[in-house]
Amino acid sequence: MPPSDLDLLLRLRLVVARVGESDNANWWASDGVLSPTGQYAYDRIAPRTGPFARARVAFAVAQERCASQVPPGALTLWTLPADTEEAFDDRWSHWLDHVEDWAPTFAAVEAINTSSILTALVEHGLIDGQHADAARALTAAPPDPSVRLAETAHIDVDAVRQLAAGFACSQPAALVVPYVRSNA
Template sequence: MTVPDQETELDYDWLLKLRVAVARCGEMDLAGWWNTSKQLGPSGSSVLKRGFPRTHHFAQARSVMAVASHRCEQLLSHNDAVTLWRLPEALEDHFESLWETWLERHAIWGSYFEAIAAIRTGDVIAAATDLGLVTSDDINALRALKAAPNGRGLNVGDSFTGQRRQIALLALGFSVGRANDPVVPFVQASAAA
């Protein structure tokens, strides 16, 4: 997979892949950041496949992403923060509008969800790198950031730009957390354009 250029329009397929990868890494059987366990793994697939034979992967993803979003909102005291799970409304609306398209093309997503099910570590950097979702420049940009004093947040920018690099940092920033102790990457929405 080719990582989109820093200056191009947001690639929503890439965003979905990035969110699903972080969602899997944060499950209880891996990093333990949110209260789902193996739902994006093989056992979650086998359970949901009975009720959703063609679209079970997307049902798994939607469920774990909702739990991850809720957990991050609980941890981050900034109600106006932009996070990986809560981008500005226009971007979220467009993301939501694509679910039907993704469901119609479910067959081409199978190998990606198999790769997600094979993740055996809560290491977001390793998973995102192995899946071809981030660059070494993204990882280097992450290393320049500092966690917030309360230990619950990681500010990845002064204002939300919508650029691929910043969204990659909203995902990679989870790597600052430890097992069962997440750190939520964010940008203040009040500064977002």
């Protein structure tokens, strides 16, 4: 993935992680790590890199929770193909070198106060109406805690956007994890 796509992936993960926190949709127990309260606590510990430390914690909690609800080998917003995850991890040092550039993004994420993933993703300009419509058309079969999206030859930004939007199958305190299988 090119750097701009990795930046988009970071933004998508931040918004989904924030919506899923216990003070919003309550999908995972990160308890406001990405909220203003989390900002206050982490900035005292790591004043310069606090936002990214909070992101790592929130992502780890979301990844663990989602992994427990999908079949083995499924690709989710939090577990993409190894080459994508490696590129994402490599890009982390660039983001840390440019923390000030990400301050508006983290401030916008802290302000999220909704359990509607589609509302948050659209308001932050991360998905368009087509992605939102596709997510609204998804149906999870209760009590299945996951929903399989269309098979894909490779994970591109469109697939990643759909993985984020697919959380729309969830309800507050009732997580449904969207996933794909790659035919590559």
